[in-house]
Amino acid sequence: MKKIKTVLALLLILSLAFTALACGGGESDDKGLHVGILTTSGVDDGSFGQACYEGIQNFVGANPGTSVNDIKEDDFGRVVQAVADVIADYDVMVMPGFQFSGAGSVAKENPEKHFILVDSYPKVGEEEVQLDNVYAMMFKEDESGFFAGIAAALHTKTNKVAVVNGIAFPSNVNYQYGFMSGVNYANKHYGTSAEIVELPAYAGKSSITDEDVGGNYIGAFADQAKGKVVGEALLAEGVDIMLVAAGDSGNGVFAAVKESAEGNYVIGCDVDQFDDGATGSRNIVLTSALKNMTPIVAAQLQKINDGTFKGENALLGAAEGGTGYVSEDGRHQLSEDALAKLAEVYELVKNGTVVPASSYNGHKPDNFPGLN
Template sequence: MKKKILASLLAGALTVSMLAGCAGNPDKGSKDSSDSSDKSGLNICILTADGTIDDGSYNENCYDGIVDFIDENPDATVKEVNTADLSQCIQAVQDTIADYDVLVLPGYNFAAIGEIAADNPDKDIILVDSAVTNSDGTEVELDNVYSMTFTEQESGFLAGIAAALETKTGKVAVVNGIAYPSNTNYQFGFESGVAYANAKYGSSAELVELPSYAGTDMNGENVGGNYIGSFSDVATGKVIGDTLIDQGVDIIFVAAGAGGMGVFTSAKESTDAKVIGVDVDQYDDGVNGDSNIILTSALKKMDVVVYNELNLIKEGKFEGKNEILSSSTDSVGIVTEEGRQQLSQGTIDKLNESYDLMKEGTVVPASGDNGYTPDDFPGLK
């Protein structure tokens, strides 16, 4: 993906110095949404963990939404604060919140900000991929926090159908970063899509998993799959990619942040392997000489939501809530645009059909928490 540049405004990534802190009371913040003062000059901070704003997918897509806002509001500014220590993400928010008008927090590790947000009702927070919780894990809604989660299983489902229909070897796989809910959703959705294509469209694709790289979810359950164990470990991504391709896999769905670039390299070094990108259109990242390794990309439109929420903050219309975004709001999908994918027209037709069935609720792919499995979900049988 072509990275959007904001060099004049991005002063550089900061390494957060972690200091001991204490959280306040988890009372709901009292935000006055009637404030109509000009907020075009917002001072915005994006906090990242286990990856940065140039990861080519997840964090970068959230950042791009900020860039789109600043393009239209040049008085606004943005800075990235990055911490590589996942255990210190909440402390990073505590250390940073006083200095900015808006925090954008991409990732599950930033969920437990309830007390901090309640103590800072004049600060607006956009949380990606998790509902906001208190430090004890209790889900809360706050007037100054908008949290978005996506039905990644739906995008993953479409990726699985595409892989099953386009594979030449009959072997496909999914590679993830860490078994957070968004990643297990992608995994289970992909596996559901492969099963659906085999059952409904006559494919016979086999899912390949490497037991030594099986994932463990937040409940301590083995979810199988192929997990790097990080969103930034390119070397392990390359090892997994090489191993899968050596076992005959020719299409790999990669949902692993910057760590997925290792799998991309494996595909580029092979003769036949293709990759399905994630979160954003990664076609530009797939260029390999005069060819391209990207079959298509599974999408969730984080940049659009971040951009929209920043505009609501600017207009004094921001509302805190925990929102689930899905095919019903056209917030997930897969790339079918000509020149940005390498799918057959027959596959595109089946993807469009499947998307419509998901949107109307006839097909409900398995996710990490909806009680269905990739071999038993509504619409499969």
């Protein structure tokens, strides 16, 4: 009898276990979001990939049971297919960079999945679309450039400053016009007398209108050698502070400044680039103009997790917490006076009193709301 009871007990346990497996129990109840991040430069690139990955890590750290996996596809021509190949394994895919706009087609075909695009809006074919399962963020680079221009004007010793860009895409022109607006604002309101140096040999042409936009354009985002040439040419003109918005080409500008006399600086772009400025016992990064993607990625993941997510093609500025500059202790070399003035003007940009010039708003660096 005792053996029969034991056998019956074992059969009951096996039956319950089988029922749980058949119903999917024991796994999905505790399973959190599985997040993928697909980049072309890795999650340790010191730029978009790393900033987005840190946002995901912040989310994962605050939500036990969630997880992240990073995938790298360095062939720009394969990124959309790479998303399609792996999306079945993830609940959410985060994709930083303009090259991922074509993933809109994958998002449309997978409405049960969520997608976060950074610095691009989704496209299906050639058509820009807005999808319920995609949060796509772009930024008002003109605002971040504006803060950089003010910082440069307040700190220059030679009264010569410049902005160096890669290619005259709208985002780069935004940085350029914003920087020029900031210098003009500081000259008008803070008593500075900074000159914006533009080398005619490196003037840019808008990728949209073919209009001559001036500035200092390297002509590529992955040409460090030419970036160094442009940086050296500006240093030779007496420029001592440059905003560098040129992708990998910008590393050449950094190299030129590192090899120059002490007292010359760069302003980083998109993310905090202070670590990139270290050279010997000094650091050449004055501050960095920011796109605040880290907290926004984390916030959107939290909304997906909580069931409050809403698809959107968002344009983010100071009012939405999307733009800014580095002011964290130990990560910049701004004076107390500059920090105070930047905090003041940040509020004016945030509330719309100051609207820097950009490629999209029709204003010019010498004539924009709030200048006069």
